Amino acid sequence: MTHTVSDTARRHVPADLPTRIQHYIGGQFVDSVDGDTFDVLDPVSNEVYLQASAGKKADIDRAVAAARRAFTDGPWPTMLPRERSRILHRIADIVESRDARLAELESFDSGLPITQALGQARRAAENFRFFADLIVAQADDTYKVPGRQINYVNRTPIGVAGLITPWNTPFMLESWKLGPALATGNTVVLKPAEFTPLSASLWAGIFEEAGLPDGVFNLVNGLGEDAGDALVKHPDVPLISFTGESSTGQLIFGNAAPFLKGLSMELGGKSPAIVFADADLEAAIDATIFGVFSLNGERCTAGSRILVERSVYDDFVERYAAQAKRVKVGYPHDPATEVGALVHPEHYDKVMSYIEIGKSEARLVAGGGRADGFEQGNFVSPTVFADVAPDARIFQEEIFGPVVAITPFDTEDEALALANGVKYGLAAYVWTNDLKRSHNFAQAIDAGMVWLNSNNVRDLRTPFGGVKASGLGHEGGYRSIDFYTQQQAVHITLGKVHNPTFGKADVDHH
Numbered sequence: 001m002t003h004t005v006s007d008t009a010r011r012h013v014p015a016d017l018p019t020r021i022q023h024y025i026g027g028q029f030v031d032s033v034d035g036d037t038f039d040v041l042d043p044v045s046n047e048v049y050l051q052a053s054a055g056k057k058a059d060i061d062r063a064v065a066a067a068r069r070a071f072t073d074g075p076w077p078t079m080l081p082r083e084r085s086r087i088l089h090r091i092a093d094i095v096e097s098r099d100a101r102l103a104e105l106e107s108f109d110s111g112l113p114i115t116q117a118l119g120q121a122r123r124a125a126e127n128f129r130f131f132a133d134l135i136v137a138q139a140d141d142t143y144k145v146p147g148r149q150i151n152y153v154n155r156t157p158i159g160v161a162g163l164i165t166p167w168n169t170p171f172m173l174e175s176w177k178l179g180p181a182l183a184t185g186n187t188v189v190l191k192p193a194e195f196t197p198l199s200a201s202l203w204a205g206i207f208e209e210a211g212l213p214d215g216v217f218n219l220v221n222g223l224g225e226d227a228g229d230a231l232v233k234h235p236d237v238p239l240i241s242f243t244g245e246s247s248t249g250q251l252i253f254g255n256a257a258p259f260l261k262g263l264s265m266e267l268g269g270k271s272p273a274i275v276f277a278d279a280d281l282e283a284a285i286d287a288t289i290f291g292v293f294s295l296n297g298e299r300c301t302a303g304s305r306i307l308v309e310r311s312v313y314d315d316f317v318e319r320y321a322a323q324a325k326r327v328k329v330g331y332p333h334d335p336a337t338e339v340g341a342l343v344h345p346e347h348y349d350k351v352m353s354y355i356e357i358g359k360s361e362a363r364l365v366a367g368g369g370r371a372d373g374f375e376q377g378n379f380v381s382p383t384v385f386a387d388v389a390p391d392a393r394i395f396q397e398e399i400f401g402p403v404v405a406i407t408p409f410d411t412e413d414e415a416l417a418l419a420n421g422v423k424y425g426l427a428a429y430v431w432t433n434d435l436k437r438s439h440n441f442a443q444a445i446d447a448g449m450v451w452l453n454s455n456n457v458r459d460l461r462t463p464f465g466g467v468k469a470s471g472l473g474h475e476g477g478y479r480s481i482d483f484y485t486q487q488q489a490v491h492i493t494l495g496k497v498h499n500p501t502f503g504k505a506d507v508d509h510h
């Protein structure tokens, strides 16, 4: 296939693109203390289009000091929930009103298809709105022991929250942490992913416009091993919310241990979609195509392993491969594009190497390399492997690209063993019309989140998180509020004091 897109259309460059991105500390845009910067590429041309300030320990120290001042001097942590909520709603309004611009920049920087980047921008606004509502509805526990005692929970923000985020849906994932951290009255230092700093640079302006006090939000760009590491090891940052690879999570866990920090870990996945013969096959195929090829396959909850009951296996594989071949790879800014460009050439090389491994491990039935008609940029053809053995690397390891492994099963027990036979446990998708089986099977899967006869459609009130190597702790709804707050129990005696008396045994009562 040859394409006829002109050179200019290939690399849509947004108007007024910055050429330089700084840190934002204490309400000011600043360079790194040592003046260092790093290159940022766009994934369609892989050309450097901007320089971002490369933060190190000295920059993190400044940002944490600013956040600490904003926490101890206020007013943010002591404002009424309603007052903070109003500012969060204003943030949501501004994000919504700029959704097209945000999506344009995000799509340019990350290679995500523009329609999907737009959905993510709106979801970011929704995250702020949700936590703005939740914080005013928040009630804390009280327990009564009639006539004797009342206990109540005094909930308070913790301090400076360190937020470390990945590049796959940068703006949305930042909002997922910023929303609850700010709603609960903490101040923050955000360290966004170094591949995609562009959309994060917009937060400062949005927050200023919405009336967030200076110093409450601070941003330090930089490499994980420099800026991220310094944030994790900073003694004045009592909690870290991290989303990224499981191996990075392990490293952070170790580095945070001497400080006994609160940790929330949203890590990798290799989520199964299990398709039983009685399922609505067409719906299952549509959902499992979307489940692994949306967001370029760079999705933590991607259904990257499809387990199919033997009696419908050949039919499923044939139809799935045919549909995968029709998934439209295109330039990220084109509204017709379904799969865009992978974020970075390093990640492209990683995904391509897995495709080569897959060719030696299984049967290739769609894709298998660079997308036709795209000589440069990180374009991968939606790739489908069938007959994948459970010990294959493409069955076990997170690829984080548009690559799926399909494996047959004969019995429910075998399906469950296959589903659970990896180190990850983030999401799972079950397709069957058997009511009993669907629930029993769902409950037996090692996964933090299960969808029955559904794609990944998430209610913001539900717990979000994984088990095994996919993470630790849950956020979502009130669980996020719990993570970002201290809960002090206050016990009050009512009536007579019932004291066991020590030291009075020898007192003469005569």
Ligand code: NAD
Residues within 6 Å of the ligand: 164, 165, 166, 167, 168, 173, 191, 192, 193, 194, 222, 223, 224, 225, 227, 228, 229, 232, 243, 244, 245, 246, 248, 249, 251, 252, 265, 266, 267, 268, 269, 299, 300, 301, 398, 400, 426, 466, 470, 471
């Ligand atoms: P990554 O682990 O390489 O990086 C994530 C962030 O951590 C980046 O900001 C990076 O700079 C920083 N970092 C790296 N080393 C660090 C260190 N030593 N100390 C402190 N910070 C450090 O992950 P990635 O490649 O950006 O993102 C892809 C991964 O994220 C995939 O594994 C994916 O499954 C996972 N992910 C999980 C979820 C979830 O909710 N479970 C959501 C999205 C992505």
